Structure formats: structure tokens, C-alpha cells
Amino acid sequence: MASHRRPSAPGFDRGARVTLLSAAAATAAAALGTAPAEADPTGGPAATRAQVDRLYEQAEKATEQYNKAGEHADELRARVARSQDRAARGQEAVNRMREALGSVAGAQYRSGGVDPALALLLSGDPDTYLDRAAVLDRLGDREATVLSDLRRAQRGLGQERSEAARTLAELERTRTALARHKRVVEAKLASAERLLASLPAPERAAYDRASRSGRGVPDLSGGAGPSSARAGAAVAAAQSAVGRPYVWGANGPNGFDCSGLTQWSYAQAGVGLPRTSQAQRYAGRQVPLSQARPGDLVTYRSDASHVAMYVGNGQVVHAPYPGAAVRYDPVGMMPIASVTRP
Template sequence: MASHRRPKQPSRARVTVVTATAAAAVALTSQAAQADPKPSKSEVKAKVDKLSHEAGDANEQYYGAKEKQQKLEKEVGALQDKVARGQQEINTLRNGLGSLAAAQYRSGGIDPSVQLFLASDPDSFLDQASALDQLTAKQTETLEKIQEKQRVLAQQRKEAQDKLGDLADVRKTLGEKKKKLQGKLADAQRLLNTLTVAEREEMREKDQRASRAAGDRVDLGNEVPASARGAAALQAASTQQGKPYRSGGTGPSSFDCSGLTQWAYAQAGVNISRVTYTQVNDGPRIGRSALKPGDLVFFNNTSHVGLYAGNNTVLHAPYPGTVVRYESMNTMGSFQFGVRIG
């Protein structure tokens, strides 16, 4: 017989739980939407500027590692050349030693008294016997040379091997720095992409107008440069205002911070090194109160460099997305020290 029982209705408690769960899901969805609103244009700019500063620091670290790599590659190449030349010298000495030994063996194959008896010219034989004695002394000298060259060669090979180990470490560091630099730039670009094309263009034009206005109204005072070379470097850099920052840029169409300072001093006839971490050692260090126009000025743990222009102002290539411009030292972060180029 078929059952005619009525289906069991859900309890009031179960309905309440389901309803509460649905309400919670709606609330969480609403909160998530509210927690991740589209950033405003000013917020995007602030975040992009921060990332660009960090990218500028990463850029100097990357090119610092690259410069170290290039230096090590030259050192390794020079050592390997020395090793190759040393081995060739040893091979030449060994070949000569083998010829001497063969000559002695051939000469020693007949008793000297028999050789004297058979000699058609005894005086000639005696001259040859004397030459054999000289060959023995020369052979000893050759052996000593080989031993000494082998010691030097072993030392050079070890030095080259150590340098190759250092080079491998630097290449690994280089890859990490490059990845960090690219990551910062990519993050900044993703933020910029949240803006419309018109908003991005407006932001770019606003930055350019601000840079031009800063250059037009800059008051450098009347401070006297410490040297004619410093004055010439500053003058050269001033002609590059408005040129864009580019990672690895060394001029004349674009610059990074240390690329600008290196280029400027090259125009003054002075060769300085490539990145901030080596430019810090290109001259004596000086404090803020001793700065003169043309001095190098370092900021933010020496990750950034510019040229002191006078009246608490720096001429520099700030970071990606900006141009070469004058800027107050008060807005540039932590001042480290200045370096005076002779």
C-alpha cells in the first residue's frame, strides 16, 4: 500500500540559518566591493611616484652589479691570458729540455775514451765534451725555471678560479636586481593603466609643466664653484633640462641619475665612474655646509646622485617617468654627503 504522508517541512531554525548565511554572503560581497574601490588619480600618482623612486634605486643597484660584472670579466680574461702564456712558456722549456736530454743520451751511448780514440780530431772532441758539461748546467737551470713557472701558474689558475666564482655570484645578483627593477616598473605601469588615456596624458603634461616652471623660477644664488671643472660640469648638465629619465641612460638623449653626472663631467674633461656606488669614491667627501656648485650630492643611502647647483638646489635626473630638472634638496630624501671632483 502506497504511503500518503505529507513531506516534512524545513524547520524554522533551518530557514533562519540559510537566510543568515545568504545575508552574510551578500554583506561580504558588498564589503569586498567597498574594500577595493578604484584608486583616485591623486592616489595613483602618489603610488606611481613611490614605485618610480624605488625603481630608480633598483636601477643603480642593477648597473652597479653590471659594472662589477664587467670589471670581473676583464680581470678573469687577463688572468686566463697570463695562464695561457705561462703554459706556453713551460711547454717551450720542456721541449728544450727534451732536446737536451736526447742529445745527452745520444752522446752517452759511447764511452768517452772510445769516442776520443775514434775522433779524427781529438781537440774537436774535447770541445764537444766541454759543451756537454755546459748542457748539463743549462738543463739544471731549465728545470729550475720550469718549477718556478709551474708555481706561478698554479697560483694564477687558483686566482682565476676564485674570480670565476665571484663572477658567478655577481651574475646571480645581477639577475635578481634586474628582476626587481622590472617588477617595480611593471607595478607602476599597472597602476597607470587603471587611469584613462586622457588622465594619464593630463598627469604627464602636469609634471612637465611643473618641471619647466621649476627651471624657470629657480634661484641658484651666487655661490662660487669649487673648481672650473665643477662649473663646466654643472653648465653642461643645465643644457640637458627636460631630457627624459631612462634606466641605463648615459646621454645625450636620456639619462639615469648617475648617467647624467658621468656625462656632465665627461663634458668637462673628467672621467668618473658609472654608478652611484662607485661615484662616492671618485673624490673627497664633504658635508652639506661645505657644498659648492658642481659637487656631487648623494641621497637615500647613496642610491641617488645629482649635481649641487647652489642655494640648496640640485640638478638631477630623478626617476622613471620624470625629466632632468632642478629640485630643492629638502624634497629629495635623506642627504648622505657630497663628493668634490678635482
């Protein structure tokens, strides 16, 4: 197929179509904060399909933003865990240093009293203490070294705690972004579903048949084979997923969005790919379409918001959009942004 659009069928009432298109466009625009698109008053069922396709495209772009925010949230959670672990180790080091200095104070007490300088040291504010250079003369070299180490450890501990707090705040902002992107996707998909539900039964059936048209295995004979054993394994994994449903935000094994399918397929071959199609576009060496080989990643649209895997003989396998299972389609089904060899 040449695009995500499907063949037309007659029988859709124009007045109902205009009303539904306007409502769907307004809902989608509200989710994005933009003015609603106008329905084509002269169009027929083709205009309905075009609007559904636009909604699916916008949902896919929002899904990629959702995936990007999710990936960032995972990175932030890992950073928080590392910061908290370092802070815990720093606190243990501080505690050990203070215990060592406390033992010095105990020895002094048993021999006749605690040096006032050491008492100040153990008050919990070694920075203030160190600023009083004259008082340092009252400490021995060993105590002064321990105190200096303690000050550095406490400063490092403070920095780790501050970093953890900043990362937690960023994580919270990312969670808010995740929720926002999720609402956008859900609004787009709900609008598309309402439009599809409004179609007469024959046209809806034709639309559904079109969404399943790529489940058969095309002729993939001829042409160059995979560029590597890993690419071959990724192709085999992607082909094994044909027929499984498109699920936005999913990366297998039971459902996939577009970049989730390619990420999962390469993971089965032991290769890690980024989560989003935009990042996958640069996860390897870019090659001309004329040199595409099975396993290469093909990204679409100028913003690389969709990705598929080339499987040979001018065909790709991909997770197209909600309601359509993973399937084969011609490589030129949409405007191609790039071909990348991981």
C-alpha cells in the same frame, strides 16, 4: 618641488583603485620576496600617487643594485682577461723551458743515449721528479736549475688558471645577480605603469604635466660659482642633458638614470666617477649643504639611492624617474644624505 609626488586630481574609482594597488603591491613584493604592502582603503587619488612614488623609489634602488652588479661584472671581465693573458704567457715560458731541456736530451741521444733522469724530467711531472732528491745528483747544475725554474713556472701557471676559473665563476654569479635586479626593476616599473594607466585621463594628464614641470631653466644667478673648472664643465654637460629621458641603467648620452647622468657629466669634464650613487657619495670631499657650489653631488635618502648635481641658487639637475626627463628641481626635493665635491 618638494618630493617625487605630484598634485592630486579627482575622479578615481575607489574599488578599482584598491584592486589595482593590491595587485601592484603583490607584484612588487613578489619581486623582492617580501609581504605585499596594503593599499590605504580610505585614500583617494593621492594614495595612487603615493604608491606609484614608492614603486619608482624601489625601482631606483633596484637600478642602483643593477648598476653596482654591472660595474662589478666589468671589473671581473677585466680580471679574467688579465689572468688568461698571464696564463698564456706562462704556458709559453713552460713550453720554452721544456724545449730547452728537450734539446739537452737530443744531444745526449746523439752521443749515445738519453740519461734516464732526463727522460723522467721530460715526462711531464717535474714535481715528482724533484721530490726524488737522490736522482737530482744525476743532473748537472744547469739542468737542475732549468728544472727548478720549470717547476716554478708550472706552479705559477696552475695558479693563474685556478684564479681565472674562480673569477669566471664569480662573473657567472654576478650575471645571475644582474638578471635578478633587472627583473625587480622591470616588475616595479610595470606595476607603476599599470597604476598610472588606471588613472582617469585628466589626472593622468596632470601627472604627466608634473613630470615635465622642471624642464624650464630656473634663475641660477647669485651665489658662489663652481669650485673648479672641471666642476663648471660638468655642470654645463648636465644642463645640456635637460629634456633627455630617464632610462634605467643608462649613462648617456641619449638617456640617463640618476647616477648615470652625474657620471656622464663629469666624464665630459675628464673626471671619472663610480657608477652608483652610493659610491659617488664618497667620490670626493663632503661639505655642508650651506656650502654647496655648482658641480657638487647631492645624494638623497638614508641609503643614498638617488643623486643629483647642484647647479646653484638652491637648484639641482637630475634624472628623476621613468617617464620624467632630466630636469631642474629644488635641492630639498627629498631628504638629503650628503653633499660631495668631486
